[in-house]
Amino acid sequence: MTAAESPGAADEVAGVLVALADPTRRKLLDLLAARGEVSATTLAEGLPISRQAIVKHLAVLDAAGLVSCTRVGREVRYALRPAPLDATARWMASVAADWDRRLATIKRVAEAAEQQAGQSRPPAQ
Amino acid sequence: MTAAESPGAADEVAGVLVALADPTRRKLLDLLAARGEVSATTLAEGLPISRQAIVKHLAVLDAAGLVSCTRVGREVRYALRPAPLDATARWMASVAADWDRRLATIKRVAEAAEQQAGQSRPPAQ
DNA sequence: CTTTGATGCAACTCGATGGTTGCACAACCT
């Protein structure tokens, strides 16, 4: 269980990664960050795609926990939810650190082996 | 240019996000982290999919800069490349921080407005 | 030189996904 901080973290992260992989979804998050609580129709005004498409994207973002919606009268306001993004950032940093560690170890071992080989026998490859 | 540290960072990040969105690709990176430099065929032995599929995934990872390949005789060894992951982690953390900032501001403004409203007229909702 | 094992390329299947349109329904405003 390397580079994992809490059980089930990988699951949460997976959803966030999928959600962030789409440029339209990133744009959407951008707009939400800029304008606070906004309805889907309002979001649609600033984008070249239909409201329905946006609703679907918002559903994905909601499933990833990156967004939450509250009903206000007949409209539905969507708002940012930074926590999962932060968690994913931490997860990613930890994975990167893990890789660095492993690569350093591998390099060290390789050098040791080469040293060893140089003293006893000709290079294997 | 909010939450961006260097020009063109978003482009690099996009590739990494797409690459990481696929679970098979993540598994692949995991294997590479565990076993160092490995060829596609070797990777295929530990996974339930064909070598060709793996090669395609490795191509995506390579395009994202997460992996590099070097030819050794007749085989091609793939190795991890942590830098883009680290960059993406930083980008993500910076975006998360930006969101927090904005949300805090919005909340502050909302509270001020409510305060204002509370002094002159009864609560709107 | 022949065989063996690894790679590269291309065509194909098929499910997921981004996007659209049309319509029904609920809520707001006169």
Add this chain to the structure above:
DNA sequence: AGGTTGTGCAACCATCGAGTTGCATCAAAG
């Protein structure tokens, strides 16, 4: 009541992407 306006639902289309198979190719070993 009656007309707007915003949502939700469902069908539908097109494309992308993951995966497969088959074959050609090229380096290494005999």
